Amino acid sequence: MLPNLDEVDAAVVAERVRLAYLPGLLYFREGPAIIRALTNLSCDPDVVLVHGHGRAHPRRAGMASLIGAVFDVPTVGCSRRLLAGRHEPPGEPQGSREWLYLDGQTVGCVYRTRSGVKPVFISPGHRCDLETAVDLVTRCLRGHRLPEPLRRAHMLAGKKKRHADHTTHRDHHR
DNA sequence: GCGACAG
């Protein structure tokens, strides 16, 4: 939780993906697992930071937008790569930012979370505006490229996957 | 037709 970023709850699930990844259709592939994980949380979050885009999507309906709609919870999208839109390159110093435009609309922000690394793409998902989205990500930074909640989720997911793979590939299962 | 293309 803010402002210390202490972990107050966590839920991790392991599911086998059924669909191939298609740009713009990530939700169909990974949405189900995310929904299940969020359902397993003990506490309901005030906001969900999603590793993916929100409004910065060809149809303005990225993973963050859809996950937010499912639970009617505020969501913020934060991605490492651009999916749609155009922008000027942000300055090198940490904190430098540029708007992300798509079809004449400002759909996100290209933000340099730390100097020397590629910027991240922040866009509001559900029940959130761009200003608030950038503010949330900013307050979740701890000197790394990605905000702490996403790094934490990544680590937990990796742990879960390694354990699942290990368990599945053991001989004494046949 | 060519390039772009979340995870």
Next chain:
DNA sequence: ATCTTGTCGC
């Protein structure tokens, strides 16, 4: 995402 060699800074 996953794979994978090499380099850089705390």
